[in-house]
Amino acid sequence: MTTDATRVLVLNSGSSSLKYQLLDMNGGVRLAVGLVERIGEQASRLVHTPLAAGGEKREREERMADHDAALKAVADELSEDGLGLDSPELAAIGHRVVHGGLRFTEPTVIDEAVLKEIERLVPVAPLHNPANLTGIRTAQRLRPDLPQVAVFDTAFHSSMPEYAARYAIDVETADAHRVRRYGFHGTSHAYVSRETAKLLGKDPSEVNVIVLHLGNGASASAVAGGRCVDTSMGLTPLEGLVMGTRSGDIDPAVIFHLERNAGLSSDEIDELLNKKSGLIGLCGDNDMREIRRRIDEGDKRAALAFDIYIHRLRKYIGAYTAVLGRVDAVAFTAGVGENSAPVREAAVLGLEEMGLAVDARLNAERSGEARIISPDYARVAVAVVPTDEELEIANQTYALVSA
């Protein structure tokens, strides 16, 4: 690595999307950000913003058959701004990898053995790890000389105590198949819990925070003094909160029932619970903006979907209050958490006895900054704290390769 190589490209490959950011770690400046959506569909869309080169947003709509094609298109866009992957200023590429199993609890330089292990974990992150692998392989082909670093969603949760990580099932069976709770969105939970402490003017070691990461995928975590002590996702990102397309918690017997009595195969049930459940299964929409619009028009199905979503969220807030004993802050983050005032209001409505309340005016304010939305009298700070998984991945990647 040359001394002036201070740039890191971060790739966050989702099941049908690729988010990316190019950052200069010398000052933490974002040079370019972008997103490819609808990968694999007829009309994929790339939106690229070269912040370093004036910031004019560019859009491209064309079929990108897979993550390989998407990343090549991204590389072309970056080249156009003189920020191409061939740049000697690039120090490393950081990849979000969703499932790291038991082995990866730290950011890791990727080699063949690491790739094999990520591949072995595909069955427990079928929507995510394959896309992460394609992103890594393509990036390796484009820049075989560069260190590629994996930052795992599961890593932050590896501090969970055994009694929170274990399912109450036969120990031998569980251990033989590595069945336990791993948790996901850890990069976001780590970043947001630290930023929340900062917002309170405290060190992370001094505060207990409930982080509510409400995106399309959604999870809650209980963070005590900077360490995760419980989280709502489990072996896979299916457990826990009601999500855009995933059911979250259900009685596992629902699966046997559907298999035995509705004639569904396990693959069909997997698809049902991961892709056709949650908000979309309940009301046909997974976008909270659309659901709120329908509720305003008097749509009963949308209203029930919203109530089910909120009911589950409130149960987790209650549960994690008990897990933590003392809660200093509840932080809302990700697409829904950062933008939906009605969700935040409903999540803590009537919980003044637990020290929770939001101030209607503060809650309604729009801002990209971390901020407190609870009234002065409330014992627990309710906060909106924008997540930045890409920045966190870039920081961890750069720390590793520049050490």
Ligand SMILES: Nc1ncnc2c1ncn2[C@@H]1O[C@H](COP(=O)(O)OP(=O)(O)O)[C@@H](O)[C@H]1O
């Ligand atoms: N202005 C908004 N108001 C309410 N919800 C929003 C708004 N913007 C985005 N969302 C919600 O955020 C979700 C996407 O969140 P995001 O964190 O980007 O998810 P992911 O990383 O899983 O793609 C959308 O599906 C939508 O429900």
Ligand SMILES: CC(=O)OP(=O)(O)O
């Ligand atoms: C792990 C997970 O659910 O990620 P996402 O929200 O990006 O789908």
Ligand SMILES: [Mg+2]
């Ligand atoms: Mg996300």
